Each structure stands twice: as structure tokens, then as C-alpha cells.
Amino acid sequence: xxxxxxxxxxxxxxxxxxxxxxxxxxxxxxxxxxxxxxxxxxxxxxxxxxxxxxxxxxxxxxxxxxxxxxxxxxxxxxxxxxxxxxxxxxxxxxxxxxxxxxxxxxxxxxxxxxxxxxxxxxxxxxxxxxxxxxxxxxxxxxxxxxxxxxxxxxxxxxxxxxxxxxxxxxxxxxxxxxxxxxxxxxxxxxxxxxxxxxxxxxxxxxxxxxxxxxxxxxxxxxxxxxxxxxxxxxxxxxxx
Numbered sequence: 001x002x003x004x005x006x007x008x009x010x011x012x013x014x015x016x017x018x019x020x021x022x023x024x025x026x027x028x029x030x031x032x033x034x035x036x037x038x039x040x041x042x043x044x045x046x047x048x049x050x051x052x053x054x055x056x057x058x059x060x061x062x063x064x065x066x067x068x069x070x071x072x073x074x075x076x077x078x079x080x081x082x083x084x085x086x087x088x089x090x091x092x093x094x095x096x097x098x099x100x101x102x103x104x105x106x107x108x109x110x111x112x113x114x115x116x117x118x119x120x121x122x123x124x125x126x127x128x129x130x131x132x133x134x135x136x137x138x139x140x141x142x143x144x145x146x147x148x149x150x151x152x153x154x155x156x157x158x159x160x161x162x163x164x165x166x167x168x169x170x171x172x173x174x175x176x177x178x179x180x181x182x183x184x185x186x187x188x189x190x191x192x193x194x195x196x197x198x199x200x201x202x203x204x205x206x207x208x209x210x211x212x213x214x215x216x217x218x219x220x221x222x223x224x225x226x227x228x229x230x231x232x233x234x235x236x237x238x239x240x
């Protein structure tokens with residue numbers, strides 16, 4: 001049995017799987033492929049000093065409404081920030097309509113931008129902070145992609161997010177935090193951590209460096225491939 005992170009492994013054991021038969025093999029990112037043929041002329045040109053992005057479909061499981069409510073507080077405390085919601089809006093049109101109505105009610109029409117589906121590699125270089133407000137996740141690839149661009153994150157405490165942000169093992173935790181983790185459905189807590197990082201350039205950049213180091217150490221695609229190769233070969237050798 002393979003699983004992406006410790007939390008999943010714990011659940012599998014609780015449901016009856018034998019611990020000795022489970023291997024944790026996390027996803028990995030190919031940095032070269034992600035950054036291949038990057039044309040700086042195509043980079044998103046941010047309109048304000050800071051640019052904060054949420055990458056995800058506009059659907060309830062991503063809890064875009066909590067993000068919007070958090071931004072209401074952030075924008076009242078910090079000027080010169082734009083917020084992007086990067087992802088398709090056509091999967092749940094009723095929810096998208098509710099989000100737009102909430103944005104209008106909170107007076108955020110000039111602050112939050114829906115980009116629709118875009119080529120993210122041209123947006124990552126312009127992001128100062130990545131947000132994930134989901135109520136459910138596995139191991140979000142978007143965080144790993146952000147790590148490749150040294151983007152720290154504020155995430156909800158779902159799936160493997162805490163492991164990605166804070167580390168899982170002693171050695172991993174020694175790398176340092178790559179952002180903050182908050183409970184899901186808590187816009188004030190989410191806003192406070194966003195404000196903390198936008199108010200402290202040194203801390204935000206340090207978290208970004210930590211994020212990249214964690215990616216290099218643990219989450220490269222070549223590690224994922226090698227782990228699966230080793231797993232298959234171990235059974236092949238047993239047969240021999």
C-alpha cells in the first residue's frame with residue numbers, strides 16, 4: 001500500500017491496513033519542466049506592491065468564501081495588495097455567483113481578481129504569498145509548485161499541509177517553516193497570518209527560502225520515481 005503522507009497512513013491503519021505493508025511516497029515536482037521556456041515578457045505584471053494568490057477551482061471544497069472574508073480584513077489593514085483567485089470558475093456557477101456577491105457586499109470589487117484558468121508558471125514569479133483555504137485536501141501540488149518559486153504559504157490544516165509547511169520528521173522540521181497553518185473555516189485566523197507575512201518582508205522571504213529547500217530535499221519528482229522503482233524492485237528481488 002502506498003500513501004502520500006503520514007496522516008493518510010494513520011487513517012489506513014485505523015481502517016485495518018497493516019502498518020508494515022504501507023510505504024509513504026509523496027508526490028514530487030519536476031522543477032526544470034515547470035520552469036522550462038519561461039519568457040519573462042509573459043509574466044503577470046502585478047499592479048500593486050504585493051500580490052497574493054489562491055490557486056484552485058472556485059468550488060465549495062476550496063472554501064473561497066473564507067478566503068474572501070479574510071481578504072476583507074487584510075485589505076483594511078494593509079494597503080497596496082492585490083489578490084488573485086487563479087482557477088476555473090465554471091464548475092459550480094451558483095457558488096461562483098455567491099462569491100462575486102460576497103465580494104461586492106464587502107466592497108472588494110477592486111481588490112480581488114478572478115483570472116479564470118491560466119498558465120500558472122507565468123503567475124508564480126509575481127506572487128509574494130500563496131493561500132490555500134480548502135476544507136479538504138490530499139497533498140496539494142500547488143504548494144509544491146509554489147515552493148519551487150520560493151513562495152511561502154498560509155494554508156488550512158487539512159491533508160498534508162501541516163507536513164509541507166512545518167515538516168514531518170526531525171530533519172525536515174529543522175529546515176524551518178514555509179509559512180503558517182490555520183484551522184479551516186476561520187477567516188480571522190487566516191487573515192492574521194496573511195497580515196503577519198505581508199508586514200514582515202524578512203520573515204516572508206525566509207519562509208520562501210525554507211520552502212524551496214524543503215522542495216529540493218524531499219519533493220523532487222526524481223525522488224518519487226526512484227521510490228516507486230525501489231518498491232517494485234524489492235518485490236521482484238523477493239520473487240527471485
